[in-house]
Amino acid sequence: MSTSGDTATTTLTRPAARQRATSDIELRHLTRSFGEIRAVDDVSFTVTAGQLTGFVGGNGAGKTTTMRMLMGVLSPTAGEVLWGGRPITALDRRRFGYMPEERGLYPKQGVLDQLVYLGRLRGLSASAARSSVTTHLERLGLAERAKDHVEKLSLGNQQRVQIIAALMGEPRALVLDEPFSGLDPAAVDNMADLLREHTAHGVPVLFSSHQLDLVERLCERLVVLATGRVVAAGTPDELRATSVSRHRLVLSGDAGWVRGITGVHAVDVDGHTALIEVVEPGAGRALLEEALRRGEVHEFSPQRPSLAQIYREVTA
Numbered sequence: 001m002s003t004s005g006d007t008a009t010t011t012l013t014r015p016a017a018r019q020r021a022t023s024d025i026e027l028r029h030l031t032r033s034f035g036e037i038r039a040v041d042d043v044s045f046t047v048t049a050g051q052l053t054g055f056v057g058g059n060g061a062g063k064t065t066t067m068r069m070l071m072g073v074l075s076p077t078a079g080e081v082l083w084g085g086r087p088i089t090a091l092d093r094r095r096f097g098y099m100p101e102e103r104g105l106y107p108k109q110g111v112l113d114q115l116v117y118l119g120r121l122r123g124l125s126a127s128a129a130r131s132s133v134t135t136h137l138e139r140l141g142l143a144e145r146a147k148d149h150v151e152k153l154s155l156g157n158q159q160r161v162q163i164i165a166a167l168m169g170e171p172r173a174l175v176l177d178e179p180f181s182g183l184d185p186a187a188v189d190n191m192a193d194l195l196r197e198h199t200a201h202g203v204p205v206l207f208s209s210h211q212l213d214l215v216e217r218l219c220e221r222l223v224v225l226a227t228g229r230v231v232a233a234g235t236p237d238e239l240r241a242t243s244v245s246r247h248r249l250v251l252s253g254d255a256g257w258v259r260g261i262t263g264v265h266a267v268d269v270d271g272h273t274a275l276i277e278v279v280e281p282g283a284g285r286a287l288l289e290e291a292l293r294r295g296e297v298h299e300f301s302p303q304r305p306s307l308a309q310i311y312r313e314v315t316a
Protein backbone atom coordinates (compact mmCIF):
# COMPACT_ATOMS: atom_id res chain seq x y z
CA MET A 1 0.00 0.00 0.00
CA SER A 2 2.60 2.48 -1.10
CA THR A 3 1.17 5.88 -2.02
CA SER A 4 2.94 9.14 -2.71
CA GLY A 5 1.60 10.35 0.64
CA ASP A 6 3.31 7.46 2.45
CA THR A 7 6.54 8.18 0.66
CA ALA A 8 6.44 11.82 1.71
CA THR A 9 5.90 10.81 5.35
CA THR A 10 8.76 8.32 5.19
CA THR A 11 11.07 10.97 3.78
CA LEU A 12 10.21 13.35 6.59
CA THR A 13 10.64 10.87 9.42
CA ARG A 14 13.57 8.93 8.04
CA PRO A 15 16.09 11.05 6.13
CA ALA A 16 17.23 9.50 2.85
CA ALA A 17 20.88 9.85 3.91
CA ARG A 18 20.27 7.30 6.65
CA GLN A 19 18.87 4.71 4.26
CA ARG A 20 21.45 2.07 3.50
CA ALA A 21 22.08 0.29 0.23
CA THR A 22 20.60 -2.98 1.42
CA SER A 23 19.17 -5.97 -0.31
CA ASP A 24 17.90 -9.49 0.21
CA ILE A 25 20.44 -12.24 0.87
CA GLU A 26 19.60 -15.38 -1.08
CA LEU A 27 21.05 -18.74 -0.15
CA ARG A 28 20.71 -21.14 -3.04
CA HIS A 29 21.25 -24.87 -2.73
CA LEU A 30 24.05 -24.44 -0.20
CA THR A 31 25.68 -27.75 0.61
CA ARG A 32 28.71 -28.58 2.72
CA SER A 33 30.22 -31.96 3.47
CA PHE A 34 32.94 -32.77 5.98
CA GLY A 35 34.22 -36.15 4.81
CA GLU A 36 31.24 -38.48 4.97
CA ILE A 37 29.11 -36.01 6.93
CA ARG A 38 26.77 -33.78 4.93
CA ALA A 39 26.47 -30.99 7.49
CA VAL A 40 24.38 -28.73 5.21
CA ASP A 41 22.31 -30.33 2.49
CA ASP A 42 20.79 -28.26 -0.32
CA VAL A 43 19.74 -25.33 1.87
CA SER A 44 17.86 -22.52 0.12
CA PHE A 45 16.12 -19.55 1.72
CA THR A 46 16.03 -15.77 1.56
CA VAL A 47 16.91 -13.33 4.32
CA THR A 48 14.61 -10.48 3.34
CA ALA A 49 15.78 -6.86 3.56
CA GLY A 50 14.21 -5.07 6.53
CA GLN A 51 13.19 -8.27 8.30
CA LEU A 52 14.42 -10.31 11.23
CA THR A 53 14.82 -13.94 10.26
CA GLY A 54 15.29 -16.46 13.04
CA PHE A 55 17.38 -19.53 12.28
CA VAL A 56 16.52 -22.43 14.56
CA GLY A 57 17.49 -26.08 14.79
CA GLY A 58 18.91 -28.55 17.28
CA ASN A 59 22.58 -29.00 18.13
CA GLY A 60 24.51 -30.01 15.03
CA ALA A 61 21.63 -29.11 12.65
CA GLY A 62 24.00 -27.05 10.47
CA LYS A 63 23.21 -23.44 11.41
CA THR A 64 26.79 -22.34 12.09
CA THR A 65 28.08 -24.08 8.97
CA THR A 66 25.40 -22.31 6.87
CA MET A 67 26.27 -18.92 8.38
CA ARG A 68 29.98 -19.51 7.80
CA MET A 69 29.30 -20.20 4.13
CA LEU A 70 27.11 -17.12 3.93
CA MET A 71 29.99 -15.06 5.30
CA GLY A 72 32.65 -16.72 3.14
CA VAL A 73 34.54 -18.15 6.11
CA LEU A 74 33.90 -21.62 4.73
CA SER A 75 33.52 -22.52 1.08
CA PRO A 76 30.45 -24.49 0.04
CA THR A 77 30.72 -27.94 -1.50
CA ALA A 78 27.89 -26.74 -3.77
CA GLY A 79 25.49 -23.81 -4.02
CA GLU A 80 25.86 -20.07 -3.86
CA VAL A 81 24.95 -16.89 -1.99
CA LEU A 82 23.43 -13.91 -3.81
CA TRP A 83 23.34 -10.29 -2.69
CA GLY A 84 21.16 -7.97 -4.72
CA GLY A 85 20.53 -10.82 -7.14
CA ARG A 86 24.20 -11.40 -8.04
CA PRO A 87 26.92 -13.57 -6.50
CA ILE A 88 28.11 -12.01 -3.26
CA THR A 89 31.69 -10.66 -3.10
CA ALA A 90 34.26 -10.22 -0.32
CA LEU A 91 33.67 -6.47 -0.55
CA ASP A 92 29.93 -6.93 0.05
CA ARG A 93 30.64 -9.08 3.08
CA ARG A 94 33.05 -6.51 4.47
CA ARG A 95 30.04 -4.23 4.98
CA PHE A 96 28.11 -6.94 6.84
CA GLY A 97 28.06 -7.23 10.62
CA TYR A 98 28.96 -10.80 11.57
CA MET A 99 28.95 -12.37 14.98
CA PRO A 100 30.71 -15.72 14.61
CA GLU A 101 30.21 -18.68 16.92
CA GLU A 102 33.88 -18.50 17.95
CA ARG A 103 33.87 -15.15 19.70
CA GLY A 104 37.52 -14.16 19.23
CA LEU A 105 38.05 -11.06 21.37
CA TYR A 106 41.55 -10.23 22.62
CA PRO A 107 41.41 -10.73 26.39
CA LYS A 108 44.21 -8.32 27.20
CA GLN A 109 43.07 -5.31 25.19
CA GLY A 110 40.76 -2.54 26.41
CA VAL A 111 37.12 -2.68 25.29
CA LEU A 112 37.01 0.68 23.53
CA ASP A 113 40.41 0.34 21.81
CA GLN A 114 39.56 -3.14 20.63
CA LEU A 115 36.19 -2.18 19.21
CA VAL A 116 37.63 0.88 17.45
CA TYR A 117 40.33 -1.35 15.97
CA LEU A 118 37.70 -3.84 14.72
CA GLY A 119 35.69 -0.94 13.28
CA ARG A 120 38.78 0.24 11.38
CA LEU A 121 39.17 -3.28 9.94
CA ARG A 122 35.57 -2.99 8.74
CA GLY A 123 36.51 0.17 6.84
CA LEU A 124 35.22 2.83 9.27
CA SER A 125 37.23 6.00 9.82
CA ALA A 126 38.76 6.33 13.30
CA SER A 127 36.25 9.02 14.30
CA ALA A 128 33.24 7.12 12.91
CA ALA A 129 34.36 3.95 14.69
CA ARG A 130 34.88 5.78 18.00
CA SER A 131 31.54 7.53 17.78
CA SER A 132 29.62 4.36 16.92
CA VAL A 133 31.38 2.34 19.62
CA THR A 134 30.75 5.00 22.28
CA THR A 135 27.05 5.13 21.42
CA HIS A 136 26.75 1.34 21.55
CA LEU A 137 28.64 1.08 24.84
CA GLU A 138 26.11 3.46 26.34
CA ARG A 139 23.14 1.66 24.80
CA LEU A 140 24.32 -1.67 26.17
CA GLY A 141 25.25 -0.36 29.60
CA LEU A 142 29.01 -0.73 29.18
CA ALA A 143 30.14 2.91 29.10
CA GLU A 144 31.83 2.56 32.52
CA ARG A 145 33.83 -0.45 31.31
CA ALA A 146 35.26 1.17 28.15
CA LYS A 147 38.84 1.14 29.43
CA ASP A 148 38.74 -2.31 31.07
CA HIS A 149 40.50 -5.26 29.50
CA VAL A 150 38.01 -7.69 27.99
CA GLU A 151 39.17 -10.49 30.31
CA LYS A 152 37.94 -8.50 33.31
CA LEU A 153 34.35 -8.54 32.05
CA SER A 154 31.75 -11.16 32.91
CA LEU A 155 30.80 -13.55 30.09
CA GLY A 156 27.51 -11.71 29.50
CA ASN A 157 29.37 -8.39 29.19
CA GLN A 158 31.92 -9.95 26.83
CA GLN A 159 28.95 -11.05 24.77
CA ARG A 160 27.73 -7.43 24.68
CA VAL A 161 31.15 -6.32 23.41
CA GLN A 162 30.93 -8.96 20.71
CA ILE A 163 27.49 -7.67 19.74
CA ILE A 164 28.85 -4.13 19.40
CA ALA A 165 31.61 -5.45 17.14
CA ALA A 166 28.92 -6.79 14.79
CA LEU A 167 26.48 -3.86 14.96
CA MET A 168 28.76 -0.82 14.84
CA GLY A 169 28.99 1.40 11.81
CA GLU A 170 26.15 1.02 9.40
CA PRO A 171 26.19 -2.64 8.40
CA ARG A 172 24.35 -3.52 5.21
CA ALA A 173 23.30 -6.88 6.65
CA LEU A 174 23.62 -8.71 9.98
CA VAL A 175 24.52 -12.37 10.39
CA LEU A 176 24.56 -13.30 14.07
CA ASP A 177 25.32 -16.73 15.50
CA GLU A 178 23.54 -17.08 18.86
CA PRO A 179 23.65 -13.36 19.70
CA PHE A 180 21.22 -13.71 22.62
CA SER A 181 22.92 -16.55 24.45
CA GLY A 182 24.16 -15.58 27.89
CA LEU A 183 22.37 -12.21 27.96
CA ASP A 184 20.19 -11.15 30.88
CA PRO A 185 16.59 -10.07 30.11
CA ALA A 186 17.43 -6.34 30.06
CA ALA A 187 20.26 -6.93 27.59
CA VAL A 188 17.96 -9.12 25.47
CA ASP A 189 15.50 -6.21 25.25
CA ASN A 190 18.27 -3.72 24.40
CA MET A 191 19.60 -6.05 21.76
CA ALA A 192 16.12 -6.59 20.28
CA ASP A 193 15.62 -2.79 20.09
CA LEU A 194 18.97 -2.40 18.35
CA LEU A 195 18.13 -5.09 15.80
CA ARG A 196 14.78 -3.43 15.11
CA GLU A 197 16.58 -0.15 14.41
CA HIS A 198 18.67 -1.93 11.81
CA THR A 199 15.70 -3.58 10.12
CA ALA A 200 13.96 -0.17 10.07
CA HIS A 201 16.85 0.93 7.83
CA GLY A 202 16.17 -1.97 5.48
CA VAL A 203 18.89 -4.25 6.83
CA PRO A 204 18.31 -8.00 6.47
CA VAL A 205 19.07 -9.75 9.78
CA LEU A 206 19.66 -13.47 10.21
CA PHE A 207 20.24 -14.77 13.72
CA SER A 208 20.41 -18.26 15.14
CA SER A 209 18.91 -19.11 18.49
CA HIS A 210 17.76 -22.00 20.64
CA GLN A 211 15.35 -19.68 22.50
CA LEU A 212 12.11 -20.39 20.63
CA ASP A 213 10.04 -17.98 22.72
CA LEU A 214 12.41 -15.19 21.77
CA VAL A 215 12.37 -16.12 18.09
CA GLU A 216 8.56 -16.19 18.19
CA ARG A 217 8.46 -12.76 19.81
CA LEU A 218 10.98 -11.07 17.52
CA CYS A 219 11.00 -12.58 14.06
CA GLU A 220 9.04 -11.78 10.94
CA ARG A 221 10.25 -15.02 9.39
CA LEU A 222 11.94 -18.16 10.55
CA VAL A 223 13.83 -21.02 9.02
CA VAL A 224 13.96 -24.38 10.77
CA LEU A 225 16.88 -26.67 10.04
CA ALA A 226 17.15 -30.37 10.94
CA THR A 227 20.10 -32.61 10.01
CA GLY A 228 21.32 -30.09 7.46
CA ARG A 229 18.01 -29.55 5.65
CA VAL A 230 15.35 -26.84 5.78
CA VAL A 231 12.27 -28.54 7.23
CA ALA A 232 10.11 -25.41 7.57
CA ALA A 233 10.34 -21.75 6.54
CA GLY A 234 7.96 -18.82 6.55
CA THR A 235 6.25 -16.35 8.82
CA PRO A 236 5.11 -17.67 12.21
CA ASP A 237 1.48 -17.53 10.95
CA GLU A 238 2.36 -19.48 7.81
CA LEU A 239 3.97 -22.17 9.92
CA ARG A 240 0.99 -22.20 12.30
CA ALA A 241 -1.35 -22.76 9.35
CA THR A 242 0.44 -26.02 8.52
CA SER A 243 0.43 -27.16 12.12
CA VAL A 244 -1.99 -29.80 13.46
CA SER A 245 -4.92 -28.02 15.09
CA ARG A 246 -5.28 -28.43 18.84
CA HIS A 247 -8.35 -27.87 21.01
CA ARG A 248 -8.83 -27.58 24.74
CA LEU A 249 -11.85 -29.43 26.06
CA VAL A 250 -13.18 -28.81 29.57
CA LEU A 251 -16.03 -31.08 30.78
CA SER A 252 -18.15 -31.37 33.89
CA GLY A 253 -17.02 -35.00 34.26
CA ASP A 254 -13.79 -36.94 33.75
CA ALA A 255 -12.27 -36.48 30.26
CA GLY A 256 -10.43 -39.83 30.10
CA TRP A 257 -12.86 -41.26 27.51
CA VAL A 258 -11.49 -38.91 24.78
CA ARG A 259 -8.55 -41.30 24.43
CA GLY A 260 -10.92 -43.82 22.79
CA ILE A 261 -12.29 -41.50 20.06
CA THR A 262 -11.18 -42.39 16.54
CA GLY A 263 -9.41 -39.63 14.62
CA VAL A 264 -8.51 -37.71 17.76
CA HIS A 265 -5.13 -37.73 19.48
CA ALA A 266 -5.28 -36.96 23.19
CA VAL A 267 -2.09 -34.96 23.82
CA ASP A 268 -2.83 -34.52 27.51
CA VAL A 269 -5.71 -35.49 29.79
CA ASP A 270 -5.92 -34.11 33.30
CA GLY A 271 -9.17 -34.72 35.21
CA HIS A 272 -11.92 -32.71 33.53
CA THR A 273 -9.59 -31.16 30.95
CA ALA A 274 -8.13 -32.60 27.75
CA LEU A 275 -5.83 -31.18 25.10
CA ILE A 276 -6.58 -32.90 21.84
CA GLU A 277 -5.43 -32.88 18.21
CA VAL A 278 -7.94 -33.54 15.47
CA VAL A 279 -6.06 -35.79 13.05
CA GLU A 280 -9.00 -36.86 10.84
CA PRO A 281 -11.54 -34.48 9.27
CA GLY A 282 -14.84 -34.53 11.13
CA ALA A 283 -13.42 -36.16 14.25
CA GLY A 284 -13.65 -32.89 16.20
CA ARG A 285 -17.39 -32.72 15.61
CA ALA A 286 -17.86 -36.38 16.63
CA LEU A 287 -15.87 -35.70 19.80
CA LEU A 288 -17.96 -32.67 20.70
CA GLU A 289 -21.23 -34.55 20.11
CA GLU A 290 -20.04 -37.36 22.37
CA ALA A 291 -18.99 -34.85 25.02
CA LEU A 292 -22.44 -33.19 24.97
CA ARG A 293 -24.13 -36.61 25.17
CA ARG A 294 -22.12 -37.37 28.32
CA GLY A 295 -22.73 -34.12 30.18
CA GLU A 296 -21.83 -30.44 30.18
CA VAL A 297 -19.07 -28.94 28.00
CA HIS A 298 -17.56 -25.90 29.70
CA GLU A 299 -15.05 -25.17 26.96
CA PHE A 300 -14.07 -26.38 23.49
CA SER A 301 -11.60 -23.87 22.14
CA PRO A 302 -8.89 -23.91 19.45
CA GLN A 303 -5.38 -23.43 20.82
CA ARG A 304 -2.89 -21.22 19.01
CA PRO A 305 0.12 -23.47 18.48
CA SER A 306 3.34 -22.22 20.01
CA LEU A 307 6.52 -22.14 18.02
CA ALA A 308 7.81 -24.86 20.34
CA GLN A 309 4.95 -27.13 19.23
CA ILE A 310 5.56 -26.36 15.55
CA TYR A 311 9.27 -26.96 16.03
CA ARG A 312 8.62 -30.36 17.60
CA GLU A 313 6.31 -31.30 14.73
CA VAL A 314 8.65 -30.31 11.90
CA THR A 315 11.77 -31.80 13.47
CA ALA A 316 10.11 -35.03 14.66
Ligand SMILES: Nc1ncnc2c1ncn2[C@@H]1O[C@H](COP(=O)(O)OP(=O)(O)OP(=O)(O)O)[C@@H](O)[C@H]1O
Nearest residue numbers: 034037038039057058059060061062063064065066
Ligand atom coordinates in the same frame (compact mmCIF):
# COMPACT_ATOMS: atom_id res chain seq x y z
N1 LIG B 1 35.06 -28.21 10.71
C1 LIG B 1 34.28 -29.29 10.81
N2 LIG B 1 34.78 -30.54 10.61
C2 LIG B 1 33.98 -31.62 10.69
N3 LIG B 1 32.67 -31.58 11.00
C3 LIG B 1 32.12 -30.37 11.22
C4 LIG B 1 32.90 -29.17 11.15
N4 LIG B 1 32.07 -28.11 11.41
C5 LIG B 1 30.85 -28.65 11.66
N5 LIG B 1 30.88 -29.98 11.55
C6 LIG B 1 29.73 -30.90 11.71
O1 LIG B 1 28.67 -30.38 10.94
C7 LIG B 1 27.43 -30.58 11.60
C8 LIG B 1 26.70 -29.25 11.76
O2 LIG B 1 27.39 -28.46 12.73
P1 LIG B 1 27.01 -26.93 13.02
O3 LIG B 1 28.01 -26.41 13.98
O4 LIG B 1 26.84 -26.21 11.74
O5 LIG B 1 25.58 -27.09 13.72
P2 LIG B 1 24.73 -26.02 14.55
O6 LIG B 1 23.33 -26.12 14.04
O7 LIG B 1 25.36 -24.68 14.50
O8 LIG B 1 24.79 -26.63 16.02
P3 LIG B 1 24.76 -25.92 17.48
O9 LIG B 1 23.36 -25.44 17.68
O10 LIG B 1 25.12 -27.04 18.38
O11 LIG B 1 25.77 -24.81 17.46
C9 LIG B 1 27.74 -31.29 12.92
O12 LIG B 1 27.60 -32.68 12.70
C10 LIG B 1 29.21 -30.94 13.13
O13 LIG B 1 29.84 -31.92 13.89
